[in-house]
Amino acid sequence: MATGYHRIIMKIVLTGSLFFLGSSSVHAGVLVQCPGDADGSATWTGAEVQPAHTKCMHLGAGDGFVTMADGKLQYVFGFSDLTGIAANTPTGTAEILEAGTTAAGFPAPLIVLDEGDEFYLTLTNIGMSMRPDLFDPHTVHFHGFPQAASIFDGVPDASISINMGSSLTYYFKLNNPGTYMYHCHVEAAEHMQMGMLGSLYVRAAQNGTVFNYNGKDFNKFAYNDGDGSTGYDLEYPIQIGSFDSAFHDANLAVQPLPFATMFDNYSMLNGRGYPDTVNPNPLPPPAENGGKLSQIESTLITASPGESVLLRISNLNVTRMNTLATLGIPMRVIGKDAKQLRGPDGKNLYYKTNSITVGGGESYDVILDIPAGASGKTYFLYTTQLHYLSNDAEQFGGMMTEIRIN
Amino acid sequence: MTTRFNLTMQLSMAIVLALLFQVSPLQARIDGITGTNFTLSVKTGRVFTPDGGSILLWGYADGAGPAQYPGPTLIVNEGDTITITLNNALTVAGANPAPNVSILFPGQRAEASTTDPGVPGILTSEAVPGGSVTYTFIADHPGTYLYYSGTDPALQVEMGLMGAIIVRPSSGAGFAYNHPDTAFDREYLFLLSEMDPRIHEAIEFDGPQSTAVGPYLANPFPVVWFINGRNAPDTLDIPNLPVLPNQPYNSAPMMHPGERVLLRVIGGGRDLHPFHHHGNHSRIIARDGRLLASSPGAGPDLSHEVFTIKSVPGETVDAIFEWTGKGLGWDIYGTPADGPQFVHTCVDGNGDDFDDTTHEYCPDHDKPIPVVLPDNLDLAFGGFYSGSPFLGTLGSLPPGEGGLNPHGGFAYMWHSHTEKELTNFDIFPGGLMTMLIIVPQGASIP
Numbered sequence: 001m002a003t004g005y006h007r008i009i010m011k012i013v014l015t016g017s018l019f020f021l022g023s024s025s026v027h028a029g030v031l032v033q034c035p036g037d038a039d040g041s042a043t044w045t046g047a048e049v050q051p052a053h054t055k056c057m058h059l060g061a062g063d064g065f066v067t068m069a070d071g072k073l074q075y076v077f078g079f080s081d082l083t084g085i086a087a088n089t090p091t092g093t094a095e096i097l098e099a100g101t102t103a104a105g106f107p108a109p110l111i112v113l114d115e116g117d118e119f120y121l122t123l124t125n126i127g128m129s130m131r132p133d134l135f136d137p138h139t140v141h142f143h144g145f146p147q148a149a150s151i152f153d154g155v156p157d158a159s160i161s162i163n164m165g166s167s168l169t170y171y172f173k174l175n176n177p178g179t180y181m182y183h184c185h186v187e188a189a190e191h192m193q194m195g196m197l198g199s200l201y202v203r204a205a206q207n208g209t210v211f212n213y214n215g216k217d218f219n220k221f222a223y224n225d226g227d228g229s230t231g232y233d234l235e236y237p238i239q240i241g242s243f244d245s246a247f248h249d250a251n252l253a254v255q256p257l258p259f260a261t262m263f264d265n266y267s268m269l270n271g272r273g274y275p276d277t278v279n280p281n282p283l284p285p286p287a288e289n290g291g292k293l294s295q296i297e298s299t300l301i302t303a304s305p306g307e308s309v310l311l312r313i314s315n316l317n318v319t320r321m322n323t324l325a326t327l328g329i330p331m332r333v334i335g336k337d338a339k340q341l342r343g344p345d346g347k348n349l350y351y352k353t354n355s356i357t358v359g360g361g362e363s364y365d366v367i368l369d370i371p372a373g374a375s376g377k378t379y380f381l382y383t384t385q386l387h388y389l390s391n392d393a394e395q396f397g398g399m400m401t402e403i404r405i406n
Numbered sequence: 407m408t409t410r411f412n413l414t415m416q417l418s419m420a421i422v423l424a425l426l427f428q429v430s431p432l433q434a435r436i437d438g439i440t441g442t443n444f445t446l447s448v449k450t451g452r453v454f455t456p457d458g459g460s461i462l463l464w465g466y467a468d469g470a471g472p473a474q475y476p477g478p479t480l481i482v483n484e485g486d487t488i489t490i491t492l493n494n495a496l497t498v499a500g501a502n503p504a505p506n507v508s509i510l511f512p513g514q515r516a517e518a519s520t521t522d523p524g525v526p527g528i529l530t531s532e533a534v535p536g537g538s539v540t541y542t543f544i545a546d547h548p549g550t551y552l553y554y555s556g557t558d559p560a561l562q563v564e565m566g567l568m569g570a571i572i573v574r575p576s577s578g579a580g581f582a583y584n585h586p587d588t589a590f591d592r593e594y595l596f597l598l599s600e601m602d603p604r605i606h607e608a609i610e611f612d613g614p615q616s617t618a619v620g621p622y623l624a625n626p627f628p629v630v631w632f633i634n635g636r637n638a639p640d641t642l643d644i645p646n647l648p649v650l651p652n653q654p655y656n657s658a659p660m661m662h663p664g665e666r667v668l669l670r671v672i673g674g675g676r677d678l679h680p681f682h683h684h685g686n687h688s689r690i691i692a693r694d695g696r697l698l699a700s701s702p703g704a705g706p707d708l709s710h711e712v713f714t715i716k717s718v719p720g721e722t723v724d725a726i727f728e729w730t731g732k733g734l735g736w737d738i739y740g741t742p743a744d745g746p747q748f749v750h751t752c753v754d755g756n757g758d759d760f761d762d763t764t765h766e767y768c769p770d771h772d773k774p775i776p777v778v779l780p781d782n783l784d785l786a787f788g789g790f791y792s793g794s795p796f797l798g799t800l801g802s803l804p805p806g807e808g809g810l811n812p813h814g815g816f817a818y819m820w821h822s823h824t825e826k827e828l829t830n831f832d833i834f835p836g837g838l839m840t841m842l843i844i845v846p847q848g849a850s851i852p
């Protein structure tokens with residue numbers, strides 16, 4: 001059955017791509033807006049000068065394939081990183097469409113910003129090479145952005161979304177550090193189930209100064225704490241998510257989408273189920289992607305004894321909440337939803353726990369203080385909803401990763 | 407691709423007309439019934455869903471009125487002795503009699519009254535079919551509470567027997583609790599719930615004798631989700647719609663920049679719902695009717711800010727939401743470069759960085775929007791898009807686009823971030839979702 005299915009996909013890949021490329025010259029509206037960047041690469045090269053506190057990025061929205069930990073090929077919608085390709089040139093549109101086709105990554109490209117940055121995020125709607133019947137617009141919703149403006153909030157009902165073949169540049173001035181997330185908000189139940197989800201965090205302006213906390217000097221902090229209590233040595237984004245393969249298969253096969261019966265059977269961290277989570281390398285690209293990598297993010301956590309590890313945990317599961325737990329190292333919870341856990345008059349609301357329960361759209365900042373004598377040990381970060389420790393029918397997998405101590 | 411229901415098309419023009427012409431009273435208030443003596447009756451009704459379907463309801467009614475989903479919001483004052491008489495007027499299909507019914511009041515020291523005509527049940531005193539029960543409690547703590555059936559609650563709450571209680575503090579109606587830091591300008595209720603229609607169908611056809619109900623109750627699988635008893639987009643329609651006779655409450659939050667809006671969020675069903683409010687963080691000041699205070703009188707010093715309120719079954723959360731657009735880096739009212747109609751001042755007389763009237767953030771005054779928006783041909787438009795990125799401005803949109811935002815407000819989706827719950831019976835969009843509309847100063851709010 002797997003082989004037959006495979007063949008069908010290959011057929012759709014071929015016919016779909018041809019159809020798409022033949023009809024892609026819609027408005028030719030690919031345009032990157034990035035101060036100081038002349039060629040639309042969203043980077044500064046040659047004579048181009050990067051203005052202070054300015055960051056740019058170019059995301060493509062399209063489709064592609066990923067591989068589940070049990071080997072299942074899974075059709076996804078997703079974002080690709082097109083930064084570095086000169087988009088605003090005579091050949092730019094063609095190059096962007098070429099690079100963005102069947103290039104969806106899962107999770108979406110990691111976005112790391114600094115407090116004080118002005119962030120110009122261009123989204124180009126590449127289109128769905130496997131679903132040439134679809135003309136879905138897309139957006140980027142910067143989930144949790146404080147004091148948001150509706151025009152850049154990425155909710156299609158509330159403002160604008162971008163059509164196939166065109167680009168929309170979002171602008172965000174980053175005044176608040178913390179752990180956010182991002183996703184497409186168009187037909188959210190579908191596009192998010194299909195994989196248009198990513199991690200996004202903003203580093204604190206306090207970074208670079210030194211605070212001594214609990215006898216240890218830190219120069220990196222989750223928040224502008226003023227006392228070093230959110231200091232860390234290493235940081236890891238951990239995005240909780242899960243897929244309903246029946247929904248993805250129905251989408252690929254152009255079948256009615258089963259919203260009501262949506263029931264996820266692949267539980268993941270950063271787009272992979274265990275043991276793929278601990279593979280430090282990008283997963284091999286599915287042949288259906290034409291060699292493009294789609295799962296570059298590892299969730300293997302490595303640290304040395306005595307180090308403080310900041311886990312930036314977010315949940316973009318669209319069907320359920322999830323509980324994540326550690327074994328052997330307590331979690332020190334210092335932030336939630338991109339806010340330091342601190343009361344209005346300065347009382348710390350930090351707490352220690354062995355598990356956090358994270359609903360969709362919530363984030364937590366958790367610090368693991370690795371014990372001095374932990375050298376050579378392996379700890380686990382896993383869901384205590386034990387039935388989600390599986391990759392569909394395959395047991396001992398799913399929402400779990402390892403914390404390996406050097 | 408989903409079934410292409412357009413939110414715009416689903417919404418009736420009634421909303422637009424209501425937004426345009428309704429004259430603003432003092433403050434938006436939560437709909438409900440007030441007093442110290444309430445008579446509620448359990449009756450059947452129909453919950454109508456936006457796809458045109460309907461679901462059998464067992465609801466609490468305000469006396470002789472129709473069954474309601476949720477039950478009437480009881481708005482009472484701190485210190486009052488509250489008496490609630492519950493009549494069991496429930497009728498059911500099948501040979502078995504209607505069940506007893508009752509009410510639990512979590513967070514209150516409720517008791518059956520000394521003259522209670524009810525019969526003892528497992529959790530509380532119950533009303534037999536055709537009979538009554540009387541409860542009494544002293545509303546000794548301000549806050550947001552839930553009430554629901556204490557008789558076979560797994561079935562009866564699913565069937566619709568739940569509602570909200572608001573206890574207003576002695577400080578006055580503009581406060582959530584007896585502390586100045588709990589003052590608010592507007593308040594909205596978000597009573598979140600879900601239904602598994604299989605259970606309702608089995609009860610409708612076979613009554614309480616149904617043997618199908620047990621397995622469904624043991625493993626419920628809801629496919630419709632509600633705010634204040636309605637599914638989106640009906641959440642956004644006006645209250646007391648004749649076509650929704652058993653769902654009188656809406657959920658259509660509106661505010662002006664700079665206002666403090668109290669969110670009373672209640673987990674009224676059995677599932678966790680991550681309630682994500684776009685636009686800004688809110689500050690959670692209380693849970694289950696208790697201020698997050700380190701000591702009496704300290705105020706909400708243990709409060710914290712979130713962008714998603716984790717609403718869990720049976721819990722209530724009070725949160726304060728504010729929005730000004732502070733620090734966006736561009737002038738949300740436009741600049742002279744955008745046209746002569748955008749010329750405006752930012753007058754900060756009191757030195758708080760905000761215009762004294764509009765609450766514009768003055769350090770961003772006259773800063774142009776830093777990017778060029780794409781051509782209309784390259785865009786898809788939402789029904790709540792005003793056609794302009796600027797607050798209070800109506801831009802030109804292609805025919806048939808926009809139209810739900812007559813004041814040129816900023817619109818923000820407030821919804822369950824379990825996005826599966828943004829559907830009604832397999833159709834997206836819908837479910838546990840509404841929109842906050844922030845309108846400029848001077849625009850009236852119903």
Ligand SMILES: [Cu+2]
Pocket residue numbers: 061137138139184185186191196
């Ligand atoms: Cu999308």
Ligand SMILES: [Cu+2]
Pocket residue numbers: 141143183361682823
């Ligand atoms: Cu979101």
